[in-house]
Amino acid sequence: MKYVTKADGSLQPFDRGKVRRTLGNLGLGAGDADRIAAEIEESAPDGVKTAAVLRMIRTRARAVRPAVAHRTNLRRALALLRPKPDFEEFVRVLLREHGYQVETGCVLAGRCGEHEVDAIAQKDGTTIFVEVKHHVDHHRMTGLDEGRIARAIVEDLQEGFRSGRCTVSIDGALIVCNTKLSEHAKRYATCRGIGHIGWDYPKVQNLRTMIEETQSYPVTIVAGVSPSIAARLAAAGTLTAKQIAYGDAGTISRNAGVPLREVLLIAGRARAILEP
Numbered sequence: 001m002k003y004v005t006k007a008d009g010s011l012q013p014f015d016r017g018k019v020r021r022t023l024g025n026l027g028l029g030a031g032d033a034d035r036i037a038a039e040i041e042e043s044a045p046d047g048v049k050t051a052a053v054l055r056m057i058r059t060r061a062r063a064v065r066p067a068v069a070h071r072t073n074l075r076r077a078l079a080l081l082r083p084k085p086d087f088e089e090f091v092r093v094l095l096r097e098h099g100y101q102v103e104t105g106c107v108l109a110g111r112c113g114e115h116e117v118d119a120i121a122q123k124d125g126t127t128i129f130v131e132v133k134h135h136v137d138h139h140r141m142t143g144l145d146e147g148r149i150a151r152a153i154v155e156d157l158q159e160g161f162r163s164g165r166c167t168v169s170i171d172g173a174l175i176v177c178n179t180k181l182s183e184h185a186k187r188y189a190t191c192r193g194i195g196h197i198g199w200d201y202p203k204v205q206n207l208r209t210m211i212e213e214t215q216s217y218p219v220t221i222v223a224g225v226s227p228s229i230a231a232r233l234a235a236a237g238t239l240t241a242k243q244i245a246y247g248d249a250g251t252i253s254r255n256a257g258v259p260l261r262e263v264l265l266i267a268g269r270a271r272a273i274l275e276p
Contacts, residue, residue, distance in 0.1 A: 066272075
C-alpha cells in the first residue's frame with residue numbers, strides 16, 4: 001500500500017478516489033479523472049507530500065483541459081465567498097437556476113415569535129423557507145443544530161399561519177451549506193423531513209451537482225480573483241462566472257468599481273472555464 005504525507009507530517013493511505021474527486025472539481029470528466037488518478041498513484045513515490053500530489057493533479061489536468069489553469073477548486077471557491085450577503089445571494093441565484101421562485105429573506109411571524117429567514121422558495125406547489133450556512137473552512141462539518149432549529153421554526157410558522165399571525169403558508173425548510181453534513185445531521189433531517197443541500201448530499205441534487213449542471217460557478221472559481229474584487233463584484237450583483245463572462249464588461253466595471261482591464265481579464269478566464 002502506498003502512503004502520502006499530510007501537512008502535519010502524519011501518514012495516510014493514498015486515496016485514488018480523493019484524487020478523482022479533485023480532478024472532477026477541476027472540471028474533468030469521469031474518464032479522464034479515472035485515468036489520471038491511476039497514473040498519479042502509479043508514479044507518485046511512497047510517502048509523497050499531499051502538496052506534491054496536488055501539483056501533479058493540476059499539471060496533468062491542464063494537459064487535458066488548459067482552462068484548468070484559470071480556475072480554482074470549487075469547494076475552495078465557495079469558501080472564498082463572504083458568508084453574508086454573498087453566499088446567501090449565491091444560493092438564491094442557484095435555486096432560481098433550478099426552477100425555484102425565490103424571494104429574498106424576510107421576517108415571518110410564528111405563533112410564539114418572529115423568525116428571520118434567508119429566503120422563501122416555491123416549486124411544484126410547495127413553499128419552503130431557506131436557511132443558508134457557510135463555513136470559511138470547507139473541511140468543517142455542518143452538524144445537527146441547524147436541522148433542530150429549522151424543525152422548531154417550521155412548527156412555529158405553521159402554527160402562526162393557522163392562528164393568522166403568519167401570512168405565508170410554510171410547508172417545510174431547506175438548509176443549504178457549503179460543507180459536508182455529519183451523519184447525525186443527515187439522520188435527523190431525514191427523520192424530521194427537513195430538506196438539506198450540502199456539498200455532496202444528497203447523492204442527487206447536492207450543491208456540487210447543482211452548480212455543475214447549470215454551470216452556476218461562483219465568480220471566485222476564476223483563479224486570481226481576490227476577496228476584495230469578489231466582494232465588489234458581488235455588491236454590484238455579479239456573483240457567478242456566467243454573469244461576468246457574458247455580461248457587459250463596461251457596465252460591470254462601473255457598477256463594481258473594478259478597472260475595466262481587470263474585468264476583461266476575469267471575463268476571458270471565466271469563458272475559458274465555461275466553454276468546452
